[in-house]
Amino acid sequence: xxxxxxxxxxxxxxxxxxxxxxxxxxxxxxxxxxxxxxxxxxxxxxxxxxxxxxxxxxxxxxxxxxxxxxxxxxxxxxxxxxxxxxxxxxxxxxxxxxxxxxxxxxxxxxxxxxxxxxxxxxxxxxxxxxxxxxxxxxxxxxxxxxxxxxxxxxxxxxxxxxxxxxxxxxxxxxxxxxxxxxxxxxxxxxxxxxxxxxxxxxxxxxxxxxxxxxxxxxxxxxxxxxxxxxxxxxxxxxxxxxxxxxxxxxxxxxxxxxxxxxxxxxxxxxxxxxxxxxxxxxxxxxxxxxxxxxxxxxxxxxxxxxxxxxxxxxxxxxxxxxxxxxxxxxxxxxxxxxxxxxxxxxxxxxxxxxxxxxxxxxxxxxxxxxxxxxxxxxxxxxxxxxxxxxxxxxxxxxxxxxxxxxxxxxxxxxxxxxxxxxxxxxxxxxxxxxxxxxxxxxxxxxxxxxxxxxxxxxxxxxxxxxxxxxxxxxxxxxxxxxxxxxxxxxxxxxxxxxxxxxxxxxxxxxxxxxxxxxxxxxxxxxxxxxxxxxxxxxxxxxxxxxxxxxxxxxxxxxxxxxxxxxxxxxxxxxxxxxxxxxxxxxxxxxxxxxxxx
Numbered sequence: 001x002x003x004x005x006x007x008x009x010x011x012x013x014x015x016x017x018x019x020x021x022x023x024x025x026x027x028x029x030x031x032x033x034x035x036x037x038x039x040x041x042x043x044x045x046x047x048x049x050x051x052x053x054x055x056x057x058x059x060x061x062x063x064x065x066x067x068x069x070x071x072x073x074x075x076x077x078x079x080x081x082x083x084x085x086x087x088x089x090x091x092x093x094x095x096x097x098x099x100x101x102x103x104x105x106x107x108x109x110x111x112x113x114x115x116x117x118x119x120x121x122x123x124x125x126x127x128x129x130x131x132x133x134x135x136x137x138x139x140x141x142x143x144x145x146x147x148x149x150x151x152x153x154x155x156x157x158x159x160x161x162x163x164x165x166x167x168x169x170x171x172x173x174x175x176x177x178x179x180x181x182x183x184x185x186x187x188x189x190x191x192x193x194x195x196x197x198x199x200x201x202x203x204x205x206x207x208x209x210x211x212x213x214x215x216x217x218x219x220x221x222x223x224x225x226x227x228x229x230x231x232x233x234x235x236x237x238x239x240x241x242x243x244x245x246x247x248x249x250x251x252x253x254x255x256x257x258x259x260x261x262x263x264x265x266x267x268x269x270x271x272x273x274x275x276x277x278x279x280x281x282x283x284x285x286x287x288x289x290x291x292x293x294x295x296x297x298x299x300x301x302x303x304x305x306x307x308x309x310x311x312x313x314x315x316x317x318x319x320x321x322x323x324x325x326x327x328x329x330x331x332x333x334x335x336x337x338x339x340x341x342x343x344x345x346x347x348x349x350x351x352x353x354x355x356x357x358x359x360x361x362x363x364x365x366x367x368x369x370x371x372x373x374x375x376x377x378x379x380x381x382x383x384x385x386x387x388x389x390x391x392x393x394x395x396x397x398x399x400x401x402x403x404x405x406x407x408x409x410x411x412x413x414x415x416x417x418x419x420x421x422x423x424x425x426x427x428x429x430x431x432x433x434x435x436x437x438x439x440x441x442x443x444x445x446x447x448x449x450x451x452x453x454x455x456x457x458x459x460x461x462x463x464x465x466x467x468x469x470x471x472x473x474x475x476x477x478x479x480x481x482x483x484x485x486x487x488x489x490x491x492x493x494x495x496x497x498x499x500x501x502x503x504x505x506x507x508x509x510x511x512x513x514x515x516x517x518x519x520x521x522x523x524x525x526x527x528x529x530x531x532x533x534x535x536x537x538x539x540x541x542x543x544x545x546x547x548x549x550x551x552x553x554x555x556x557x558x559x560x561x562x563x564x565x566x567x568x569x570x571x572x573x574x575x576x577x578x579x580x581x582x583x584x585x586x587x588x589x590x591x592x593x594x595x596x597x
Contacts, residue, residue, distance in 0.1 A: 013318065046189060059530040061174065068168065090109055094414065095416075107164070112140065114290070116142045155445035175220065187230040194231035198242060286377075289385070292340075303320070322350065322504065323482050324346065332369075347562065354391075359475045360396065361479070361484055362397055363403075366482045368404060375422075400461060406424075406438070424445075424447045427449075491518070
């Protein structure tokens with residue numbers, strides 16, 4: 001039936017339809033609502049979702065279309081953006097939940113992987129005067145791109161999307177998919193408007209007002225027939241008269257047009273209330289979000305890991321050693337006492353540095369003293385205006401004797417639960433009694449225990465072993481922040497070769513005697529004369545607020561002959577991811593004096 005037959009049938013029917021619509025919205029448990037839900041589901045989206053789309057919708061559609069690398073999203077982000085690309089992906093099967101009950105896996109294939117469709121001839125003759133439907137052959141099997149989604153539920157919730165199979169990219173672009181199939185979002189918006197009593201032609205005219213926003217939502221090839229198709233099931237049981245939107249009119253030969261002097265629907269302030277609760281999480285960032293302007297970052301770039309980074313020739317990640325110190329080289333006023341040293345600008349700089357590294361590493365004393373969140377609060381990082389966990393480093397704590405007792409109230413785990421950080425990895429020396437509940441708790445927050453067995457002749461965990469273990473877990477860059485034992489150990493001659501760059505903040509203050517200091521052990525030359533323990537090179541000084549930042553590099557050890565005997569290597573690394581069963585090993589410490597004990 002043509003839209004014109006529904007246009008302009010009097011005020012009474014329009015007012016009655018409006019009253020019914022208002023009544024059904026205000027009485028969700030009414031018989032009318034139940035009847036509607038039985039006949040067709042009530043759309044969750046309306047015109048607001050079209051004219052005010054989610055932020056970065058164009059970028060997210062491209063990323064969820066191509067999926068060239070693993071994408072991590074928070075569940076509400078996935079649920080918000082996935083309907084904008086469900087014209088691309090068809091679920092092949094659900095692998096279901098794993099034994100832990102935390103992981104649910106789904107496999108998807110590109111829609112063009114379907115077999116070729118050849119329409120059959122109609123068995124029934126069409127009524128006289130009605131043209132036959134034009135069905136076209138749909139070619140299939142032209143794209144073999146596949147992905148899987150893994151939904152994690154535990155101490156925190158996440159959705160991971162990653163490519164699977166041999167084909168790593170589509171054989172077509174996103175426009176091609178938008179041409180042959182419409183997204184759920186557009187069809188729901190169209191159906192919601194028709195269910196309010198508007199003509200399909202009027203709905204199409206309103207939706208097409210802002211063609212740019214329609215296109216970025218996947219509607220570049222959207223048509224009036226799509227509106228008809230979206231509302232067809234509802235119209236089978238609702239034959240009431242339809243109308244045009246306020247401020248529009250039916251113009252014979254031109255369809256539905258906007259009346260002169262009226263405001264475009266997309267610019268009207270009223271009548272576009274969002275019904276998608278996912279949208280409420282956007283538009284603001286947490287109050288403790290930090291900003292570090294782009295123009296202030298350039299002096300750091302030569303000392304940071306590259307955006308696209310591979311391991312070095314030894315298979316080790318890029319290591320940035322960074323800390324804040326007083327003028328008397330103190331990190332804190334006393335052992336175990338958390339001390340604020342740097343100013344706001346250098347604190348923001350530190351969080352920018354965190355955003356540029358895959359992991360952030362501290363010793364157990366720092367973890368015990370500070371109860372740190374070990375996350376990135378820079379604007380644009382995940383949880384602070386960014387998507388998923390982008391820009392959030394992986395916390396790594398060196399805790400050889402498993403002294404750090406985590407609980408859901410620990411800041412680092414609270415941060416994970418809030419979607420503002422990642423679960424920590426804790427490096428330990430096997431041989432301690434570890435309650436089985438501890439690995440299980442950590443695993444539920446996306447973290448884990450890693451056991452290392454390689455030590456030097458002082459029976460300390462070797463930095464090469466630690467860094468290789470992290471590299472084997474996919475870490476390409478590590479930012480080491482402390483505490484004092486860790487920093488001093490890395491400044492020893494046998495370890496400086498592992499450090500790629502150093503960023504030190506010097507604050508205009510003296511903390512006085514008794515504090516935790518950065519002061520490497522003294523060294524001597526071949527004649528037994530004392531010489532400087534460390535001297536940086538390629539140094540750059542940069543004032544930042546009241547503080548001064550020094551960037552530099554450490555000299556690599558020229559030959560093994562320069563190393564003290566205590567630093568000579570011992571047998572190869574063994575990496576042991578600890579399970580709850582392995583954690584019940586003997587309670588005797590194997591190695592005596594581990595790093596940061």
